[in-house]
Amino acid sequence: MNQIINIADHGLLFKENATCEEKSQAVINKLIQSFKNYPNEVNGITANSLEIIHCSRYDKFNFYCKKIKWEKSTNKWSGETIELGEHSDKLFVVGSGSSEFLTKYEKYWESESKKTSRALFHCFTDTLIDIENKYCGGAPQLVGLYRIGNARHYGIIYKGKRYFQGVQIDNLTNFDNIQWRNELMEICDGNSMKIKEKAQRQPNPLRV
Template sequence: MTLIVGWLACDQRGPCSAYIASDSRISDNRNFYDYSQKTFALKNTPDILGYCGETLFTYQILTRLTSMCDVGMLLSADMDYQDRSEIIFNEIKRAHSAYKLNNGIIKIYHIGRNKKRIFDANVYFWNGIIWENIKIHTDFKKSKNLFSDGSGKKEYDENFLRFKNGNNESTSRNYFHCFCDIVKNVKDKHTGGIPQLVGLYNGSKFNGMYHGTIVDGQAYYQGLKMGNVYGMSNIRWYNENFEICDWNTKQREANAMVQPISKKATP
């Protein structure tokens, strides 16, 4: 399984961004691998996705869909969210109809921006018998958790009780603070690795975006440890405090907003 969390960030004008965060572990009952991509961002349309549950089919179809969409297949920039959602859902169902290797539970979460610059979200759910396309409520005026799921969900939800009433109440960073805290200290053996993050913003020029994470002074991209790779300065990097960081120094950028941990976030 995994831990996946999605949330909506709002400012005084309303919803301004949305995020999906996931751990990076895939596992069976004996072994685990902590560097698997679980979040996806479409560069030509305003869509981000992530999953929990069955791994083999889900990773294959999301990788394929992302590649197809990024070269201009399947989706176009003039489609509204509902049209994009239906196409993605139907492609997933079509591919899964020929999949016979296992019958594991699948949940694929999708957040997108519609033509009114409002965020929408759905979960595509294979329950072992049929596929369901379930709408997720997004009509909020304050920052709000949209979903948490996976084998680490119970620990995340319980841990968030320590965060939600602190001085960071109703802030976007509170969800990421809680998420990173759980991934680092989780008891669930199927959750682990490094937090990975994708984001979507209100402006019409923004499509899905991959973000890098800085953990303990080390840079990770889509869960994978990065060396001194060319082009990494083009990526937005966040530390565990949800502060925008400089790729070279691995420290908070000089002009970036400080995002302190809630003072009430400790037992």
Template sequence: MTSIVAWAGVDTRGVSSVYIGSDSRISWGARHTWDQGRKVFACASKPSIFGYWGDVLFPALAIPVLVDRIDKAGISPSGETVINVEQAVRSLWRDYPSKERRDVGIIHAARHGDGMLGKFAISILTYAASSRTWKTTQVNMPHSSSLLRVAGSGAAAVRATHDLWQASSARNTSRAIFSAFCEALRSGNDAHSGGPPQLVGIYRIGAGRMYGVVHNGQRYFAGSHLPGNEIPEGIEWRNELFERIDGHKKQRLVGGQRHSPR
């Protein structure tokens, strides 16, 4: 259960960024929920990010292993990380208890190379318990900023708000996609999606990024609430309109671009 989105930001020179956003709710049946569950991950030294939906246990345990392996892996002459993520997931799954195998999806986004020569790629790995099979799908990169994948129990709610934002002056922008996603979470239309939004991304240069998010006037990082003045160092902050935020003041950065609501 989840609401999860993946999208690409495109400027006049091509794809400039890729993001994965998620909610933070973990559900046990219909009554028990926890709204600080981590669902997105970013490598610290490599341009690679992950998110998941569906069953929680396997991806919550497996993705941190993949992140550590990627961060410590070498780079091939073509600029690709040596580790093959699909093979690594299947290897981890091989001896996973058969009685615990449930539907799960994993989104992996990466950049091969740096700068204008870098190429972005997104892979979707899904396991269907009914057929007991894994499937991997490659996502084509767009020519304008676009929502590339929406999944999870809240997918219909996200698509509905995305359609509304696409009808506004902010259409075909990263801010429209993230704002639509946050609006869908606030609506409460999916009981299994909730809590603060989480966000990771990669740019043309640098490693994966985990963003801090200001939600309902509070700071959150990887889904967890940050009490007091605790501010992780070296991260960017965004609000629900995708504006760049001062993590201390919880206000838009001086000189930062203002984004209007729909």
């Protein structure tokens, strides 16, 4: 996937004016090509399926999301487009820890913070803290999609340590190069790891 992302970022996967559907299909076509070129690696995949989430923006203010899935039994790729609602909510819940997340999700979606992005993130971090599935764990990762500009990766303050894209980076010094959030989705200072002055508090109503 990193190769495909780099190809796309350099304008070599689809035209600049390509529609979101054309972009998704270009990703699928490249995945199909890669799997044909490396059959031995494909045969070594132990999972029954692989899932990739592709999100994009069009007309500057609208968003698009598709789940791209590969089934080992058929060795074929398919895509499922999801309609986005008018408020913050989950789009897809995938992976081995999905059942534990969904159990907590029902409670969060009845709380005072329902229909907000912070409720989803609270549910996600809460699930990670209490996760029983041995294949899940580590620090949460957070990416923001906005109406202007590219996707934004956030640094995460989690259990007293700094992480970026799931990797601990406490031995680095340029913490101001990115924005930081803690497990409550509060805006934090990357150096002190504390919530910034005047930043809005985002208490978790179900974990006090």
